[in-house]
Amino acid sequence: MGVNHSSNPALEMGRPPCFEDGLNKGVWTAHEDEVLGNYVKLHGEGKWVNVAKATGLKRSAKSCRLRWLNYLKPDIKRGNIALDEEDLIIRLHRLLGNRWSLIAKRLPGRTDNEIKNYWHSTLKKKVQESSSNHCKSKKKPMMEPSAESAESLKMDSCLSPNKDVINCTTSSSAHPFPLLFPVDEHPEAFTPVEPSIDGGLGKEIVAEQPPESGDEIFPVNISCGNDALWDSLMDFDVDQLCLSEILEENFASFSEFDSMTVGECGINGCQDDPLPSFSDLG
DNA sequence: AAAATGCTCAACCGCACGGAA
DNA sequence: TTTCCGTGCGGTTGAGCATTT
Numbered sequence: 061m062g063v064n065h066s067s068n069p070a071l072e073m074g075r076p077p078c079f080e081d082g083l084n085k086g087v088w089t090a091h092e093d094e095v096l097g098n099y100v101k102l103h104g105e106g107k108w109v110n111v112a113k114a115t116g117l118k119r120s121a122k123s124c125r126l127r128w129l130n131y132l133k134p135d136i137k138r139g140n141i142a143l144d145e146e147d148l149i150i151r152l153h154r155l156l157g158n159r160w161s162l163i164a165k166r167l168p169g170r171t172d173n174e175i176k177n178y179w180h181s182t183l184k185k186k187v188q189e190s191s192s193n194h195c196k197s198k199k200k201p202m203m204e205p206s207a208e209s210a211e212s213l214k215m216d217s218c219l220s221p222n223k224d225v226i227n228c229t230t231s232s233s234a235h236p237f238p239l240l241f242p243v244d245e246h247p248e249a250f251t252p253v254e255p256s257i258d259g260g261l262g263k264e265i266v267a268e269q270p271p272e273s274g275d276e277i278f279p280v281n282i283s284c285g286n287d288a289l290w291d292s293l294m295d296f297d298v299d300q301l302c303l304s305e306i307l308e309e310n311f312a313s314f315s316e317f318d319s320m321t322v323g324e325c326g327i328n329g330c331q332d333d334p335l336p337s338f339s340d341l342g
Numbered sequence: 343a344a345a346a347t348g349c350t351c352a353a354c355c356g357c358a359c360g361g362a363a
Numbered sequence: 364t365t366t367c368c369g370t371g372c373g374g375t376t377g378a379g380c381a382t383t384t
Contacts, residue, residue: 085353085354086352086353086354086378087352087353087378088352088353106369106370107369108369108370109368109369109370120354121369121370122354122355122369122370122371123353123354125370125371126352126353126354127352127353129371130352130353131352158373158374159372159373160372160373161371161372161373172371172372172373173351173352173353173373174351176373176374177350177351177352178350178351180350181349181350181351182349182350
């Protein structure tokens with residue numbers, strides 16, 4: 061963060077490049093950067109396997125791609141992450157989990173690697189601290205749900221005899237978070253889902269809705285296997301919202317939802333069961 | 343002042359996915 | 364349908380710096 065990469069600080073630190081299998085590994089030199097930059101300017105992004113052949117760079121295609129995307133790309137924004145960006149990262153992480161590339165798409169000029177590093181080095185602690193404070197008044201942490209809570213929710217979702225699977229279209233008015241995708245366009249995403257124990261991607265995410273009265277639990281069944289739902293979530297994300305818009309978004313109710321549901325189990329609660337790919341997003 | 347510890351961040355690794363052959 | 368290849372993503376590593384003891 062805030063590092064002048066044009067001067068290649070790591071090299072200045074004296075970290076030598078490593079040569080292995082005929083390929084350079086480790087820190088990029090200024091000359092390599094220049095060669096790669098020139099190549100991309102001429103030929104555009106992609107075809108990374110050709111870079112080494114065409115330029116003589118002793119770098120793997122992956123390495124070239126990473127270097128370009130993370131450092132050489134002209135619109136890369138360097139420097140400290142602003143408070144609003146930080147806030148956005150936290151919100152998006154709450155919503156998307158460790159989908160760094162998706163989060164990065166919402167922060168123009170920031171890379172997934174940068175955000176990921178920033179999260180692990182800074183934000184994770186902040187969030188944990190705030191959630192531990194939060195937990196003094198609320199019984200469970202907002203973030204990084206425990207396996208226990210996730211497990212308990214799976215149990216709720218799968219085994220509770222009283223469980224009703226709520227159709228989101230009909231429960232939206234009472235929904236604790238704003239619907240971020242148009243129901244009309246994705247009715248299939250809101251059809252009731254039979255509870256099931258599924259070892260694969262079909263595992264459900266079940267979020268407890270705040271009971272309107274009493275302690276009854278009304279799980280909202282969000283099936284991970286329901287592509288349509290995830291498409292819908294992706295629709296929410298697809299290049300529609302940028303920093304300012306998201307920050308202006310009223311997240312109050314959503315945060316409330318997070319603190320009670322998703323934050324405890326929801327999306328992240330499925331971490332041992334990877335979410336469906338968002339790779340076709342954007 | 344020196345050692346120990348923690349932090350930052352660039353880069354690598356392995357896996358998954360999608361398209362082409 | 365299967366295999367191969369290129370690409371993208373998230374997790375992890377490791378070197379150097381900063382801070383603490």
